[in-house]
Amino acid sequence: MSFEETEDHRAIRDAVAAVVQQFDDHYWSMKEEKAEFPFEFHQAMADGGWLGITMPEEYGGAGLGVTEAAIMMNEACKHGGGSAAVSSIHINLFGPHPIVVFGTEEQKKRWIPKLVSGEDKVCFGVTEPDAGLDTTRITTFAKKVEGGYIVNGRKFWTSTGQVANKIMLLARTTPIEECKKPSDGMSIFYTDLDKTKIEVKRIPKMGRAAVDSNATFIDNYFVPDEDLIGEEGKGFSYILHSLNPERILVAAEAIAIGQDALSRAASYAQDRVVFGRPIGQNQGIQHPLAENWIDLESALNMTMKAAWLYDNDRHCGAEANAAKFLGARAAHRACEQAVFTHGGLGYAKEYQVERLLREVIVFRIAPVTEQLILSYIAERVLGQKKSY
Template structure:
């Protein structure tokens, strides 16, 4: 009897539906997204033009502050709601171009919210919510990659602040941002007690007389720029330092699991968009006197894509729920990112193949979805690092790197 009661309690908690408030969020974001159709996103991609109109519309709708504190104009909601926003944003044809234009607002300011002073929060958060400030992330470096403790960008203490010199890589939105979340060393790695010590986090204005930001030509998501960033003698006032000097590595970790969850939500959404387009084409396209979707060679791969996408979405929702309830979620967030990246990519690839030759044509959009969803397999962490993390932290294997 005790077992039956316990099972009943578990089943009662397993509610995969959305609350009325969450449904309202999805409906509200979808209403904004429907104003920007395939032609809009195609032109942004063709012209490598930042989707300012979309960014402005999301700001005007109040969606850029969904996870930020209410006292500073935000909604004060969790990663679950942020994942619903980003899933909806990526689901309506904008793919990673739409998602990346607002992505940093969902997780990037978290170190400010957790570790910033009251003055810093009041100064920095409202402009982000209003969309009048745009921020970029300066973490990755050419010679460090995923080994964040090996960054060499250095902030030397001077009267009133710091002088910073260094290089950053893959700085998204650097062409349009006016502020940067910048991770530096204030103690060189060889002089630190341990590799993660001596790293300091700043949020500061981009002085383009001291910071050169050069666009990287890339395979997809041309609408949202990625850059090499060259920092030469940039002064950062002390009041722009987040938290304690030398503790920045720990601060940046606060945003890693939410970022993985959001990327998973975006990957699933792009895959679902591609799958919808492929299913529609399968119904409409007739060859040899019958719809191609009548053939199991078309049906079965698409059905498999659906199952993989649904599974990945459930893992992303689980990770978000764990995070929002203060529970460990590293394995789940990483697994969600891995599963969703693969599922979204496979669905987009199958959508192109379902369209045949027309899948290679820009008219049918799926080629752009395939190019953009590939990002979710590469960033923000490689699949190999995810698997190493799970092997070590979940399965108890020796550290492999």
């Protein structure tokens, strides 16, 4: 693989930057303060064709790879929007993957163009309050009835549920005790999110207030047969196809927040004069920022390696997980150092770095914890026995 960014990749960066830079710090501060979804940003990205960057061309997408998606998301995140910006469009890049791979031709024609255009907004209904990262233990159940399924259950951390009109829903269709393996007996549906029948309750949280997270309560909700993706009982294996791309994109996004924070800190260090000299002239300020750059660039290289492996049909589980681990940690350190570099003003909302710090922390937790990543590397790369 080459470390040189191609002309096409630079064109993606430039085009995305041209869209994103229309939305300044004031815009994102206002969305944060009002806890209001960035509809204008979402539509601008849709109008630019970016919501379909990984979707097949025959359904209105660009048909590009995870490498291009990672470049796009990194650029979309580094101009002040932070996780609020990318969380509003993130699921379009990996969430519909089961539709693309396992959906029928009729389903693809019916669903994908509306996602690409921004007409439909989708949320992801996988995580549950009592299952957490152990997805095999979900209890949301879809009972087969004439013409479809009756679904009952609870989902947690359903992002964009307040604005979404569609939900990608994972539910059990066979009780776990009747399955040969815990991962069997789950099915995946793409269906309407009818909030007159499904309660979607917003969760107040530390950061990223502009993009909602929710507890979702599903009681006796009918899902038609035509909204089942692929074979009944194969849903868990279907969502595994999107895990490595998701980790790669999350890494690219986290790194971008760190890059944004570092850029702000470096500029402030040049401008802020104390004791007759810019504070950036002091090694006590310079060296931590230099370390931040080293960490972020190293994480970015791992991210792009993972993306290259994925796009070339190579095994990339270790690299994708490592990219997410390194990217989230490097970004968190950079945001923290940006606050420290600004001193007391780093605590002020005007300078944005406190918001970036609050928003970046979630990348160390979701969509997979650092501890599970380390366990994965220990087992799959280093040959150690399973520890949990």
